Amino acid sequence: MTLLANAGSGSILVTLPSNSSKLRQTNHFSIVNLAVATTCEVKRSCEFYDMHKELVPYVEAWSWQKDIVKKRKVLIERKEDYSDTLIILQHLPVYTLGTGSSEAYLNFDMKNAPFNVYRTERGGEVTYHGPGQLVMYPIINLRCHTMDLHWYLRALEEVVIRVLSSTFSINATRVQGLTGVWVGDQKLAAFGIKVSQWIAYHGLALNVTTDMTGFRQIVPCGIEDRQVGSIKGLLQEFVSSKRRTNESEYRINDNQLIDMTCKSLVQEFCEIFQVDLHHKPIPVGIAGGETIGSRC
Template identity: 40%
Template sequence: MKKRILFFEDLGYKKYKETWIYQKILFNKLIHQKKICDKKIHGYLLFVEHPHVYTIGKNGKEQNLLVTSNFLKKINAEFYQIDRGGDITYHGPGQLVVYPILNMDYFFTDIHKYLRFLEEVVIHFLLKNYGIKGERINKNTGVWLIKNGTYRKICSIGIRISRWITMHGFSLNINTDLRYFDHIIPCGLFNKGVTSLKEEKISFYDAKNLVKKSFQKIFHIEFI
């Protein structure tokens, strides 16, 4: 199978709104390339770490944000209603956020399969590098770890697809301060906790490189 070509960019530490705008620029660029049948590049992969921010998808419920706007200011956190699927989630320091902006015509035009592939990137990363078994839960998109019989989410996923171009993506808790999740009902799911890889003492730099390799393997791509 011929490998797809993606442009990779590590944005470092960047505010959410600036990154969202940049995603839209690349998204619209791919739509334009699709119209003129430009096949040189099949998409983009962005890595980023955000300052404290809460985002909620277009079908999310605002009551899943458990604090006031004044409280958000006190903890230096922003809040945005955005154009992805899913409910509310948190992004912040120590969390790797991955935004694949892909022309799915070069992969497969199946939303559910795409979500499973994103999950598989994280599952592969965890098992291959750290011997940690990531799990799926039926009807609850994301990747979970089981500890003492309890499911805790380590990776949240929320996407947008239009004209088979994707944007948004997934977040993976590496050394995340999980206390910030106390201010929301993550993904609108009651009685489900969150977790991170903090106990594994993984460096953020190493995690980025290894997630990149897992993405490359699962999606069968080359980076430029």
């Protein structure tokens, strides 16, 4: 895998070998589990809202999801629910807590928070969202996939595990008893979902080029003995371990890294959930949206 990177004022190519030591130890879903990814006879349609280059305020995306869920419930009652939804974006800096999250994991006074803080209906503890982190919100009817929340979380983890392996030659694994995707003791992706009448929403957040500073103000996901990492950080570690020069300035092209990761996330999501993607314009009222008409 080759990345265009900047070294000082110039550009260089970084090639990560397919047999890297960080490779091919991933604990993929079994073929049996993947075979039940959909109960539909044909691939299900999936509306895709690609905002991966946009910084969207959290409350806008949150409200948007709930609006979609509300409309989907009406369609299900009418037996007219024919498609799922996938939203990919980045957020402005924000902290979110799950339904039962403890404020003990916040290293600041709620009255003097560094960023906005929202308690949501998703599961899980506190996490940070910010620029450089790709957030994927699938809104799917699990009746047409597998009606099992454990399966659904493992399937979302599998999407990220495959992205890291196939696109970046990074060996990622699960950790027994914990939700997430890990490389060593670094957590690269966090997951939190809400399911209402078998419609799942919220989703996953994958650190790509994220500034880790935001995580230092919290105990991410309530896990005190492990770190949070990013794809960029791991690639920089790999490059540093292989280079023999003393060049102090070296950075991977962030935009390219975000684009590559988004493309791979979408491909792996479609493969695991067996959906056909249909690009949709961004609705009015959502950051960057220019479509005239009703939302979603």
